[in-house]
Amino acid sequence: MNVLEYKNYRKSLTALRRRGGRFQKAAEKAIVYQDDLKDERLRKKLPVTNHGENRIDKAVKYDLGGNGCRLVTVQDNGRIFLCFAGAHDDVDKWLDKNRGLTIRVDEGNRVIPSFESKDYTNPEERLQRDAGYTDKPLVSLLQQRHQDAIMKGLAWSLAKAIGEATVEVSDDEIQQLVDRIEDLVQQTAVFDALMLLREENIDGATNRIRAFTGELCKLGDQEQSLPYLEDSEYFQNVDVSSEHYQKLIENFARNADYKDWMLFMRPAQQRFVDADYAGPAKVTGVSGSGKTAVVVRRAIALTERYPDQQVLVLTLNRSLAVLIEELVNTAALEEVRDRIEVLPFFMLCQRFLYQFEPDNTRLYDDVTWKSREHIDAIWREYYRCELHNYDARALQKVHDSLISRGIDAESYIREEFDWIRSATAPGNRDAYLSMERTGRTYPLDANFRQDLLRGLESWERKMTFVGVTDYLGIANALYHHIDKIEPRYRCVLVDESQDFGTIDFQLIRRLVAEDSNDVFLCGDAAQKVSSKHHSLSDAGLAVAGSRSHKLVLNYRNSRQILELAHGMLMDNLFNEMLQIHDFEILDPEYANFGGPTPLFLSAASLGDELAAAVTYAKSEAEENSAAKICIAICGFSEHELEAFAQNQRLPLLNGETDLKGHQVIVSDLENTKGFEFHCMIIVNCADGVVPNPRAPVEEAFRDLSRLYVAMTRARHQLVLSCCGAPSPFLEGQLKHLSQYLWEEYIGQEQDLAPLEPPKRLEQLRHDTPPRDILSMTGEEYLYQEDAIGCPALLVEKLRKLVTGKSRIVQGTPAEWRSISAALKDTRSKPRCRQLFGPEGYRVFREWFDN
Known part of the structure; x- marks a missing residue:
């Protein structure tokens, strides 16, 4: 007998357990019931609720105690589907939202949910869906072949009216439209498809049309009983009676939190988890395609495949390493978990250097032990x-x-x-x-x-x-000992591999013997933010074409967010990006949900932006206690943001702060990589900040990647913000953004006091007002930001003439202590100007007079 889990079943079990008390006991009882359900004799003894259930075909609800807690299953043709566990009110809401759920299978025996009205003319027996956010005609969201299938045989005028329906059309108006269709089966199918499209559930609408066309069958419709149901992105087979599963589900119920969605495997991902490779393998995937989940699940699977051997998971970002370790702890049993190491690459190098150079342990840190x-x-x-x-x-x-x-x-x-x-x-x-x-x-x-x-x-x-x-220093220090590094892991998996350098890969190659399943890389070229040289072949990790795969379906972002982010990326592609070795931009397929239109909010100053962003983030957190909100600030480094985050009593995403219990988080752009947030607020997306105007124009693609990474962390709501003109990266996409002033959008009755922006490195070093540039020598001045763009002729003269020494030749100054002294003398003494030359003097005066 197949027992299968619906994709959000474990999440519901976790939520029930976390309510504590009688709810926790109810969740634990549901885990026990799962095993009994597989045995027909024991199943008949389980307490079924007194009232039947007609919102979902073939639903059976079990009483879990706890004053009305329920376990919802669908039982059909000898199969059991675990759907939802929760308190009475939560179950009722879930049943309303999933009204009409019908279990079907496709030609590959994969389990597919279809949502179907029993009687679309009866509000109590038809699908009920909330309106989504799209401004497009509903039918236009479908592929052309599915549009053709649903419109087949309709009069032109009726097809036109249905094709023009939008989210603003009410349930009754949709009913009136489909009443004009002669065939009852088609009436119901069109009604259901439009309702599902109205909430932007495109997969649901597609599945409903496939059920109408006969591509999806009910379990009892086959000529012979199906021997086995295959996994799909909606349902997964489980062996509820196995000790492994019991421990896993209990561990999940105890530990899963806002990251639990990452651990549900879709078939497209699962095949890379289970695959057997003859050597190094690589999976490239678009943002939000579940690459990190694949790494976590594959690490667990390999540890189970190779008993008593160690598996290593590496990433560069310290914060991401912490996240991956938490995911491993959530998804793996203790006996497996103890054999999986998750490390940032910096820390791995530290460990080896502590072993090879025990007298230099204080050297290998990014903060000096002396000061x-x-x-x-x-x-x-x-x-x-x-x-x-x-x-x-x-x-x-x-x-x-x-x-x-x-x-x-x-x-x-x-x-x-x-x-x-x-x-x-x-x-x-x-x-x-x-x-x-x-x-x-x-x-x-x-x-x-x-x-x-x-x-x-x-x-x-x-x-x-x-x-x-x-970081590069520690990798190079370890390279001196590369011949001492011996294989100590059976498998090494690398997440965000696009940001590793060639030398890094050479060191990784030494950690594991050449064998099947030795090295597994996951990455996305569009998210490459480092300037490092990157060549797998030069590092001895060449990946054969048969071992290189792609994930293109984005599961994380709403359609509106991904359209904006990917549109921005494509608008600003640089030839330099496409010429980089191993670089490939993948065209994403969109997730099956919509969300609010991304926002573009503006303020008078950066301080006003920050004040409004923090206020808005905290209000979002109050409204949704499960939401994680990130405020990413463009133009500042992690180091420069530390004091700002402390002043606001907010955690900084730096790999050292425990994010548990925190809803609002501060980050730079780069450290957001690998995470996902309910709401992402990106502040200071301004012209003159993104891209960095002081970097070569041809290398602005790194800033483009950083912004793209941060934007695609948003699951539901994306807010972009600036003072002044927006980043030129966004120019082609502004029409897709809802634009407001911050003060209008958050609706504060009184003005917010601006927050002090983060301090720059120079302020953090000295905490004193900046020196007057005119008091500097030429050499001192040429290190200042103001000197960037200084004409080459003037650069030469400043170095040669404004040396910090006062030198007079034949009564005429020939060198000066400061810029101000040189300006004074050249204005009053024509002979001094000859040292600069006519053009040099003109540039000198114009540059500093401005």
């Missing part, structure tokens, strides 16, 4: 030649070239260091001198590259001296 200073601050200190360390002057020619082109050299060179270290082994850095810099667009000649290698060497010395390292 607790963050590595971002250490980098700035090094790069700007502070504290009398002038090693970074080797980078000045590259720096000057970059800023004269309007590029933030400090950030670009740090990213270039990441690229070098991800592409070349520590002992083979000279290969960089002639390599094609895939994904990097600013041309660097051999002299510049040589300077960069010298600068990188001194930066690595600096990190060692102060007792700190960054």
Whole structure:
């Protein structure tokens, strides 16, 4: 006998148990009943509710005690379907929402739910559905062949009227339309399809039409009894009598929370969980396609397949590693769970280095043990030649070239260091001198590259001296010991693999012996945000075509959110993205639900934006205690957001904060990867912020990916916000957004006090007002943001003439201590202007007069 679970059954069981007291006992009783249901003799002894149920065909409700708690099943043709467990009122609501549920099967024996009215003319026996959010004609949501099937044989005028129906059409108006159809069976099918389309349940409407056309059959309609029902994305077979299942369902009921939806496997995902591969395998998938769920389920399956052996799950993002570990703890039994390690790659490298270099344990962190200073601050200190360390002057020619082109050299060179270290082994850095810099667009000649290698060497010395390292530094440090790394895992699975570098993959290759099912990669090129060199073949992880697969159905986002995010991505595709090795943009298929139109809200200042966003997020949390809301702030790093989050008494998504018990969360864009939120609020989506105007235009695709990642974290509601002009990435999609002022939308009776925006790195380092740029030397000034875009001629003159020394030759100043001193003398002493030259002087005056 088949026993199958409906896709939200476990979620209902968890919700019932969490109410505690008699409800918890009722949930535990439901778990016991599951086993008894499979045995006909025991099933007959279970207490059925006194009142029958006519809202769902062949439904049987069992009394769980607890003052009206119920277990709802459908029993048909010797099969039992576990549908819902809950308190009396919750069960009643579920039955109303699922009125007309009819179990059918397709040609592959997969179980498919169809929702069918018993009598569409009777409000008590017809489908009842709430209106959705789409502004399109309902029938247009269907594929053409299903439109043709439902309209077959109708008069042109009637087909036109049905084709023009929208969500605004009432139940009675739909009834009046379909009353004009002559065939009763078609009348009911059209009514049901329109009702389902009105709530944007396209799959439901499609299934109803397939039932009408005969593609889906009832269980008792087959000529012979079906030997076995196959899993579908709606129902899964379970062995309720097995000890494994009993433990699993109890563990799920205790531990599952807002992440539980991620653990329901669809057939398209399950085949990658169960697959047997001869070597490294890769699954690429669109955002929201369940890649992380596949990684979690496959890790559990492999641990069960290889008893007494360890399985490793890796990701870069610390927050995502915490989430994956929680998912493993929810879905796996204890004896399996103990053999699955989930680690961020940084921590894995730390562990090995603690073993290989026990005297350097304090070195391998991203916060220096000497001063607790963050590595971002250490980098700035090094790069700007502070504290009398002038090693970074080797980078000045590259720096000057970059800023004269309007590029933030400090950030670009740090990213270039990441690229070098991800592409070349520590002992083979000279290969960089002639390599094609895939994904990097600013041309660097051999002299510049040589300077960069010298600068990188001194930066690595600096990190060692102060007792700190960054992500690429720790991977390169471990690479020195690569020959000491021996396989210690049976299988390694990598989530968000698109952001790993070639050197990372070489280290991963050493963790596991070459064997079947050794390495499994999941990723999405559209979500690539790092600047690292990425080549699987160079790392010894070439994936054969037969072991490379795709997931294209998005399960997470409402149709409106995904249309917006994917539309923005396609509007702004860069040729540089398409030329990157292993890069492929997948065209997503939409999830089967709609939601509110994404919002675009504006305010007078960033402080006003933040105040409104925090207020709105907290109000959403009060209205829905189960909702998780994320406020992602563009243009700031995780480090810069720490103090802001603390001041607002909100957790920061950084891999170290326990998010349990918190509904409203703060994050930068990048750390949202891998998560999903009921509501996503993205603040500061402004022109001049996204994309970064101080990065090469050809490399803006990384900012595009970051914004796309954050947008696709929203499951139900997406809010984009800015002060001033919106990001140019959004220009082509503004017509798809509902636009308001923040103050209009949240409807506050009194003005909200603006919040102080997050502090920038320089404020965090010194916590003092910025220096007057005119008091600086030329070298000091050229490290400031204001210097980005400074003409090359002026850059040269500032370095040569404004040196911090006051030098006079034959009574005429030849060098100056500060910019202000040079301005004063060149204005009053014509001979001083000759040092700048006519064009240089003109640029000098115009640049600083502005």
